[in-house]
Amino acid sequence: MGHRVFRDSRVTTHVCLTARALGASGVIIANSPDKGVESSVREVVKRFGGSFQVETGPEWRHVIRGWKGEGGKVLHLTAYGLPLPKVIDQIQAVRADLLVVVGSEKMPGEMFKLADWNVSVTSQPMSEVGALAVFLDWYHSHMEFELDFPGSEMQIVPSKEGKIVKEVSRVACKSLALD
Amino acid sequence: MGHRVFRDSRVTTHVCLTARALGASGVIIANSPDKGVESSVREVVKRFGGSFQVETGPEWRHVIRGWKGEGGKVLHLTAYGLPLPKVIDQIQAVRADLLVVVGSEKMPGEMFKLADWNVSVTSQPMSEVGALAVFLDWYHSHMEFELDFPGSEMQIVPSKEGKIVKEVSRVACKSLALD
Numbered sequence: 001m002g003h004r005v006f007r008d009s010r011v012t013t014h015v016c017l018t019a020r021a022l023g024a025s026g027v028i029i030a031n032s033p034d035k036g037v038e039s040s041v042r043e044v045v046k047r048f049g050g051s052f053q054v055e056t057g058p059e060w061r062h063v064i065r066g067w068k069g070e071g072g073k074v075l076h077l078t079a080y081g082l083p084l085p086k087v088i089d090q091i092q093a094v095r096a097d098l099l100v101v102v103g104s105e106k107m108p109g110e111m112f113k114l115a116d117w118n119v120s121v122t123s124q125p126m127s128e129v130g131a132l133a134v135f136l137d138w139y140h141s142h143m144e145f146e147l148d149f150p151g152s153e154m155q156i157v158p159s160k161e162g163k164i165v166k167e168v169s170r171v172a173c174k175s176l177a178l179d
Numbered sequence: 180m181g182h183r184v185f186r187d188s189r190v191t192t193h194v195c196l197t198a199r200a201l202g203a204s205g206v207i208i209a210n211s212p213d214k215g216v217e218s219s220v221r222e223v224v225k226r227f228g229g230s231f232q233v234e235t236g237p238e239w240r241h242v243i244r245g246w247k248g249e250g251g252k253v254l255h256l257t258a259y260g261l262p263l264p265k266v267i268d269q270i271q272a273v274r275a276d277l278l279v280v281v282g283s284e285k286m287p288g289e290m291f292k293l294a295d296w297n298v299s300v301t302s303q304p305m306s307e308v309g310a311l312a313v314f315l316d317w318y319h320s321h322m323e324f325e326l327d328f329p330g331s332e333m334q335i336v337p338s339k340e341g342k343i344v345k346e347v348s349r350v351a352c353k354s355l356a357l358d
Contacts, residue, residue, distance in 0.1 A: 018309030130197035
């Protein structure tokens with residue numbers, strides 16, 4: 001929430017990449033349609049695989065009400081919330097789709113009421129990207145390093161001190177060479 | 180590394196706030212003096228406490244050589260590195276000051292050689308803010324929620340659905356300052 005086109009595109013892209021890498025199924029950027037962010041995220045999905053969804057523009061209350069209407073739960077990451085270690089067990093125990101809301105300092109007070117949980121990653125001023133990363137890591141019990149991203153054109157091969165990228169198919173090789 | 184004044188100020192501020200909240204002692208922004216980032220981070224430290232240091236401008240190789248010269252270790256967070264779960268025990272076992280290097284995609288190849296460890300938080304394209312957050316959380320064994328930030332003017336009081344901030348009294352400030 002609170003994305004401002006142009007000014008915030010880089011931070012919002014960080015939110016999207018963090019969400020994808022740490023196991024979220026998708027991201028909704030509320031209120032501000034931003035085709036630039038959408039296309040850079042889709043390009044990453046195309047190259048590195050998986051089925052991460054990105055949507056920009058829908059009104060935030062509409063998203064939250066729709067989510068809850070379908071039985072999902074809503075968690076708002078905010079420095080003012082309850083500490084993550086106190087609530088993580090309760091959150092993990094709920095078998096419902098989870099919508100994690102992050103935004104800037106100017107989050108409307110109404111968000112605090114709409115959320116099923118207001119959760120803090122440290123009670124300090126914090127980056128929403130950093131808070132989202134720590135939350136998703138905890139939520140997935142630190143197991144997202146095992147995630148698979150099927151259908152990629154390329155894969156990074158972990159390395160002690162190089163940059164090793166494996167191209168997955170010939171077709172992919174060709175298209176990369178042409179770029 | 181790789182901070183560009185104006186264009187990157189918001190992302191770099193996210194790096195600084197994440198580092199501070201998750202227990203780093205300070206941050207050095209290499210090559211690009213940026214008084215704007217310095218002053219916004221110092222303002223957070225003044226209001227929310229602790230002794231987090233911020234410095235901008237020194238040449239990156241100079242910082243790394245100085246750090247190693249004093250016996251410190253250097254860890255570079257990069258999607259191309261070894262997976263965090265494989266190396267965290269080894270890193271935690273070393274009793275030396277740790278410099279964690281993050282930057283943009285355009286990191287020079289030399290950095291990979293200078294680092295004692297190249298470490299990835301998932302082998303996926305990832306935000307350096309998100310990677311730093313997960314790394315610091317693991318490095319501190321998920322205990323940074325217990326950290327103290329002495330000398331603050333205000334403290335956030337964790338809350339189920341409100342925004343509660345306690346102003347720390349002058350007397351308290353004073354006695355803390357005397358410590």
